[in-house]
Amino acid sequence: MSATAGQAQTERSLAERLGFKPDQVVQEIGFDDDVDEELRSSVEAVTGNELVDEDYGDVVDVVLLWWREGDGDLFDGLTDAQVPLTDGGYIWLLTPKAGREGHVEPSDIGEAARSAGLTQTKSVSAAKEWSGTRLVPPKARK
Numbered sequence: 001m002s003a004t005a006g007q008a009q010t011e012r013s014l015a016e017r018l019g020f021k022p023d024q025v026v027q028e029i030g031f032d033d034d035v036d037e038e039l040r041s042s043v044e045a046v047t048g049n050e051l052v053d054e055d056y057g058d059v060v061d062v063v064l065l066w067w068r069e070g071d072g073d074l075f076d077g078l079t080d081a082q083v084p085l086t087d088g089g090y091i092w093l094l095t096p097k098a099g100r101e102g103h104v105e106p107s108d109i110g111e112a113a114r115s116a117g118l119t120q121t122k123s124v125s126a127a128k129e130w131s132g133t134r135l136v137p138p139k140a141r142k
Helices: 003-017 037-047 074-082 106-115
Strands: 026-029 060-066 085-096 119-125 130-136
Touching: 003 037, 026 037, 026 074, 060 074, 074 085, 074 106, 085 106, 106 119, 106 130
Parallel strands: 026 060, 060 085
Antiparallel strands: 085 130, 119 130
């Protein structure tokens, strides 16, 4: 296997482990110089699409929300992140791991998510420095 093929496999497996699928539109919020470039590349490799930014004007399948302790009110961030989601869409909240600068306590994530009407479905080590929490909005009422 070539180095490039091996790298592509690693990139794919990261995003696939988080449930990303081909053709999904993924909006990235909270980008800064500390985000994990390998995870970003992995998401783009699996979805086949570039990540769209906060100014994207259409619906998205997934929001990739990078969040640090000093970024403001997490409830507000989660509420805003739900706006562009299509039915069945979800949020991956990415926060620095414990012991890293900007770490957000799991209890704070749980409280903000519940207050924003979101359900936590999965927590994972999303990248070397980042934890991921998958949050889903309530099912649309018929």
